[in-house]
Amino acid sequence: MSTHYLTTSSQGLGRRLLLLLAVAAGFMVSNIYYGQPLLERIGTDLGIPTAGVGWMVAASQAGYLLGLVLLVPLGDMVDRRALISLQIAATAVGGSVITLAGSQVAVLAGFLLLGLASSVVQTIVAYTAASSTPEQRGGSIGTVTAGVVSGIILARTLAGGMTDLWGWRSVYVLAAAAGVVLAIAVFRVLPREDAGRAGVGYWRAASSVFVLTRRDPVFRVRALITMLLFASFGVLWSGMSLLLSGPAWNLPPSLIGLFGLAGLVGVVAASRAGAAADRGWGQRVTGWSLAALLASWVALSLGEWSLILFIAGIIVLDAAVQAVHVSSQTMIVAGAGESASSIIGSYMVFYSVGSAAGAAAVAPVYDSWGWTGASVLGAGFAVAALAVWGLGRLRSSRTAGRGVARSAQHAGAE
Template identity: 75%
Template sequence: MANPSKSAQGLSPGLLLLLAVAAGFMVSNLYYGQPLLEVIGSDMGIPLAGIGWIVASAQAGYLLGLVLLVPLGDVVDRRRLITLQIGATAVGACTVTFASSPAVLLVGFVLLGGASSVVQTIVAFTAASSSPDQRGRNIGTVTAGVVSGIILARTVAGGMTDVWGWRSVYVLAGSVAVILAVAVFRALPPERTDRGGVSYRQAVLSVVVLTRGNPVFRTRALITMFLFASFGVLWSGMSLLLGGPGWDLPPGIIGLFGLAGLVGILAAAKAGAAADRGWGQRVTGVSLAALLGSWIALWLGEWSLLWFVVGIVVLDAAVQAVHVSSQTLIVSGAEESASSIIGSYMVFYSVGSAAGAATVAPVYDAWGWAGASVLGVAFAIGALAIWGAGQLRSANFGPTASAVRSAHHAGAE
C-alpha cells in the first residue's frame, strides 16, 4: 500500500462512503438490463430464448475484467486503475446506447461488463486499506453500496425506460461514470507499486493457484458460483414472469420490485460485523438454508405478488450475507494480495451469474416459471451441499485464513 499508516488507521468515513457509492454505480451497469429484457429484445429483434444473453454478455465481460484487469491492482497504483476502469465504463455505455444491431449491442455489453469489474478493485482497495478489526465491517459497507446499486439499477432502469426509452439508461450510466472517475482520482491516495513482489502473470494465475491449492478459497468460490447462479435465475427471469401474459406489468413497475431487496443492505453490514467476530461459517449455513426456502415463496409468485416480494427479500438477504462472509474470510491475513484474491473469487461469481442469466430464459420458454423455480432451487442446493461438505472436512470452522495467504504466495514463488 502507498501509505502504511493508512492501513493501520483504516479508511475515513468520507472515503469509505465514496468507495461505496462508486461500487454501487459501477455494479449497476450489470443489472440495468434485467427488467428491460423484453423491451430491448423486441427493439433489437432478439428472440425470447436468446434475450438472456443480454445480461450474460455483460457478465462474460465482467469475467474477462476479473481475470485480466482486477489482478493489476496488486502490481500498479489502484487509484489510477480504479479511475481508468470507471472511465472505460463510459465507453461501453456509449457503445450500448448507439448500438444498431444485436452484435454491436452484445459487444457493448461485454465492454461495459469488463470495465465494471472495477467493483472488485474497489473491494480489494477497501480490504487492503482497512484495519483488521474493521475490515469485515468496511467490506460490508462497500457491499451495501453494491446491493443498493443492484436494487436501484432495476428501479431506475424501469422508470427511465417507461419515460424516455431503454437507451436513456445507458446515457445516464456513461455520464455518471465520467463524474465518478474524476471524484475518485481526486479523493483516493496514491499507492506504491512494490507491495508484494507479485508479477502481473502470477496475479492473473492466482485463480488457478488458489482453486487448486487452498480448500477455504475453493469452497467459498464454488459456493459463490452456485449462489449467484440462483440469484441470476431470479433477477434475469423476473421480467419474463412479471412482463408476461400472467401479470403483464410494464418495465417501470417491474423495476420497483427490486426495492424489496433493500433488506440485503442490512444483511451485508451485519454479516461483515459477524465475520469480524468469527461467525462467518454460521452465517453462511443459516443464509444458504434461507436461500433454499426463498424459492418456495418465489414459485408462488406465479399466483401471488405478495409471496413473490417475500421471496425477493429472503433471497437477497441470504445472498448478500454469504457474499460478505466469504470475502472477509478469504482476504483476512492476505491483504497485500487482496486484488488477485478478490478477483479470483469473483471469477466464480461471474460464471455463476452468467449461467443463471443464460439458462433461465430457455427453461422459462419451455416450462414456465415453475421450471425456472426448480432451476433456482437446484443451484441453491448446490451451494448448500458444497458448504456442508466443507464443514464435514473440518471439525471447527474450516482452515484458517492464513491458508489462503500460503497458497497465494506458493504460486508467486
C-alpha cells in the same frame, strides 16, 4: 489533501472515503444491469432482430468476466488509485460509445467495453479489504457491498423510468457522466500507493483463480458456495419476469421492475453480515443464511397463487445471498494483505459463472415445467450450496481434530 481521507492498513478507512467507494461501486455495477429492461427498445431502434438482442447482455457479461481475470489482478501490482480511476473513466468511454451507436456492431462494442471497465467494482472491493484494519474489514466490505446491491437493484428501475421519459440513450448518457465525475473524485480522494507492492508477476496473478482453487481449501469451498449461491439467485431474477408477465399475473414490465425494490433488504443484510464476520461468526452466518435461502424457495414456489408470499421470498432470498457473499469475501481476504485483488477477482469468476448458469438454465426449465420446475431448480442450487458448506465444516473439524491428536501425542512423548 485532507488527512481525513488518507487510508492505510494501520489506520483503516475513513467514513467519507468508504461512502465514496460504496457510491462508486454502486454506479459501476449498474452499468451491467441498465440494459436488461431496455433490450427490446434498443433492438427496435437499431433494427436488431429479436434473436440478436441477447448478445448485448452477453457482450456486457463477457467483458465483465474478462475484466475479472485480466484487469482486477493488476491491483496487486500497480497504484490502485490510478487503476480504479482509469477503469471508471473507461466506463465513460463505453457509455459514450453505446449512446452514439448506430449499428449492432457499435452497440456490442460499447457493451463489451462497458462490461470490461465495470469490473472495477471488484478492484474497489479489494482496495477496501486491503486498506481496512482487521477489526473493520468485514464491516467495510459489507458497506461497499451494500452499495453494489443497491446498484444492482435500482439500475433496472432507473433505466426503465429514464427510457420512458427521455429514451434509452439517456441511460448511457448518465453512465458516461457518472464515469467522468467518479473518476475525478476517486483520483483526488484516494491516497497514492507504491507500485509493485506484491512482487508477483502479472500472468501469475491473472492465473490465480486456478492456483487458489487447487491449493487453498478455504477459497475452494467459498468459491463453490458462491457459484451455487448465485446460480440460485440467477434463477429467481432471470425467471421472475416469466412468471409475472405470464398468464398467472399478466403484469406490465414497469410493475415487474418494482419487485426488485424488495431486494433492498439485502443492503441491511450485507452490512450486518460483515460485522458478524469481523467477530468470527462467518461460518455461523453462512449456515443459517443458506438454510434461509432454501426456505425462501418454499415461499417463492407459491408465486403463482400469492404475490405477498412471492415478495416475502424475494426479501429472504436476497438477504441470505448478500449475507453469505459478504461473509465469504471477508473470510477469503483475511490476512491476504496486498494480494486481495487477485483473490477477489478469482472469487468473482465463480460468481459470474454461477449467475450465468442460473440465468441460462431457468428459461428451458420454465418452458417445460413452469414456475414449479424453476423453483425446484433454484432450491436445488441452494441444497447443493448447503451441502458444500456442511462438507467443508466437517472436513475442517476432522483436520482440527487430527491436529489436536498429534499435539497430544507429542506431549505424551515428551
